[in-house]
Amino acid sequence: MGTGAAPPLATPRPGPTPDPATAAPLEGVPVADAAARLGNPVKVVVPTPAVEGAGADLLRTAEGFAADLVDLVRRLGGAWAAPLYLAPPEPDPSPSDAVPELDREEVDARTADRLLADFGAHALVAAVLRTGGDDELEVGIQLRRRGGRVAWRASTRFVDGTVREARLSLASDVLAAVTGRPTDAGALADMGTSSLPAWLAVCAARHHRDDLETRAEAALRATVLDPGYAEAWLLRSDLALAAGDAEGASALAAELPRAFPRLGRAWLARARVRASGGDRSGAASDLADAIARPLDGPSLLEAAQLAATLADPALSQRLLERARDARLMDPLLFDRLGSLRQRQRREVEAVALWERAYVLSRSIRGLRSRLAVGHARLGNQKRAAEMYEEALARDSRSAETRYWCGVYARELGGTGEALEHLDAALRLDPDHVPARVLRGGLRVEAGLAEEARADLEHAIRIDSEGAETAEARMHLRRLLLGPEVVDRATRLLAEGAAAIRRGDHAGAVPPVGEALRLLPDYWQAWFFLGTAHRLAGRWVPAEGAFRQVLRQRPDQADAWNELSIALLEQGRGPEALAAARRAHDLRPGDASILSNLGVALLDAGDLAAARDAFERAELARPGDGLLRQCFAELERREEAAGLAPRPRAPRAGGAPGHTPARAQPPPRVDLGLPAPRVDPEGPDLPVTEDDGDLVPVEDDGDLIDGADLKIVPLTEQDPPERAAEDADGGEAEPVVSDPAPPGSPSAEAVGIPAGDALPGPGGRDPRPTPRRRRRSRK
DSSP, X not given: OEEOSOOSSOOOOSSOOOOGGXXXXXXXXXXXXXXXXXXXOOEEEEEOOEEESOOHHHHHHHXXXXXXXXXXXXXXXXXXXXXXXXXXXXXXXXXXXXOOOXXXXXXXXXXXXXXXXXXXXXXXEEEEEEEOSTTEEEEEEEEEOGGGOEEEEEEEEEETTOHHHXXXXXXXXXXXXXHSOOOOOGGGGGGOOSOHHHHHHHHHHTOTTSOHHXXXXXXXXXXXXXXXXXXXXXXXXXXXXXXXXXXXXXXXXXXXHHHOTTOHHHHHHHHHHHHHTTOHHHHHHHHHHHHTSOOOHHHHHHHHHHHHHTTOHHHHXXXXXXXXXXXXXXXXXXXXXXXXXXXXXXXXXXXXXXXXXXXXXXXXXXXXXXXXXXXXXXXXXXXXXXXXXXHHHHHTTOHHHHHHHHHXXXXXXXXXXXXXXXXXXXXXXXXXXXXXXXXXXXXXXXXXXXXXXXXXXXXXXXXXXXXXHHHHHHHHHHHHHOHHHHHHHHHHHHHHHHHHHHTOTGGGHHHHHHHHHHOTTOHHHHHHHHHHHHHTTOHHHHHHHHHHHHHHOTTOHHHHHHHHHHHHHTTOHHHHHHHHHHHHHHOTTOHHHHHHHHHHHHHHTOHHHHHHHHHHHHHHSTTOHHHHHHHHHHHHHHHHTTOOOOOOOOOGGGOTTOOOOOOOOOSOOOXXXXXXXXXXXXXXXXXXXXXXXXXXXXXXXXXXXXXXXXXXXXXTTSOGGGSOTTOBOOOOOSXXXXXXXXXXXXXXXXXXXXXXXXXXXXXXXXXXXXXXXOOOOO
């Protein structure tokens, strides 16, 4: 018995793997303590089952059975499982009319022990499939530990009418035996089937060695056998997308939410297909509908990746945290969470999470070299060097690995070695944006202006709105304007941030206005200025600042949202409603945008549409205080209009593992220059990210009080590659020379700088409510 092709789930390369508890000898910093708080990952592998008394048809489904069991265990959460595809014995040459002997031997104790050691797993699930006629399949299960010891065994029968219960019971029993924790499989019942032939067809469709067309035919057969088998329809959509059949995938995905409206995965499948076809608005709307319904851990991880693709990193972060709360054991989740913690400057936790991902899988691109960088920053030079050498030995043909090796070399001060790695990364992938940006920055430092400019402009052309290109634009400003101008603008913006921290919102306006005289094209600084005016209750200059943002970034949803608030506060309801609808079109699932749209609709007298917006906002943010006020005002107006009271829609967003959505971010303080960030020694606040800016957010969902936050400027030692690899966001267009672009609002219109005494602070939340809104109609 030998191993076959690599399984679809990433597994470590065969070879000795230390136990997770001692996988990473960490010295000098409390990374081991952080890893202990995470707990050791429980890892189980599932070889292809042995088959008794059957021919090629059942043998073909055996691999699909392993994939099905692994998928259920992962969705229930608590352990990481991977299928091991074991190659069947080759049949002896025989006459063409003879039936080859294809039965697969059961995994014996010696083989089980070898597989556990090779894959660093804690347990192995060995299964034997036995047929009992056309309407019965018996599965014998053994859970083997190190030494081949059988820790648990069971037998399950699949017959028509009990397939759903049998497969869920089997998966939950396996998980309980591995983790010692009971599991609830009820949430997965909607995807199942009661038809044994339909389930066997789905298993055949999971057979990884078959071509996509053969697998699609098996999935189609499953839906014919049982038209209500949701998992079969989802599999058909996935296979069509994988085969490049955009029309077929789109047709299937369009029907899924209508056929299975309660199933979050159905909405998620349509969102994925729409995103692949370039329909970002439709994908965002479907994603919002998906996360308003119960989702399991793997689906939450998939939704988080889709949110990042749709340039909503704050939502992506929340979904990653929800996947963690659902006890999803997935190396990709730990890798993403590690990158998130690094962006929050929580390096110890980042390294601990990456180490956990490393224990589970060695095949994530760049993981070893990220670990080298993380350990180097924490002073664990021995472990950093080990990871660096292993990355070069195992993954040197990966552009991602060579990029992070360049980051590591730069951390140690080896500019020449860093440039060699970056050159190699760009030979492997000429459009690797982070490598372009970092090489451009190093060339700026080396005085190679033309070469640096070529790299930076190339990066901006590839991804004009990416988080990494914020560094590119900063370096271009230094080249075009000179470092003195950029450094002075940085200091002025830091002064504005300090004023916001003190609660002196009016005092933030002059320094930010002066910074904008130096960098008039910097849209985030305009947004900062508009927010300062909003907090000070100066709605006319706030409107001007947000309109200036939209001149440069017409698809900036937050600016449209803020503009709607400023217009509503001035009593310009129709314009406010148009702006709120534009914000909603750009980001339909955002709770703050939905609640603002509801208030604008309420102002316009469209009570039914306002209720719909408020209810959708409540799905995304259950228990929000301002939404309660909005509902109270809505109900008062409905009663005054003589409308019968309506019960609220059920709050599907309160499913287990759900984390309420955060409030809209406060004024941005990291503006793409060497800018302020949260002091790691300051309050331990969560940090979200939007358009490349680090934004502290309080747990209660309200805007943070600046007086509670310590913000310090970055030092020159803070490398540009701290912009995370998987964040999405944007920056301004390249610098223009005119201090005031044609058609831009006047300085007076945006309040730069007025010099007069400004009113006191306004409200803390960026959403208007019926209670707070001022009317200025004549």
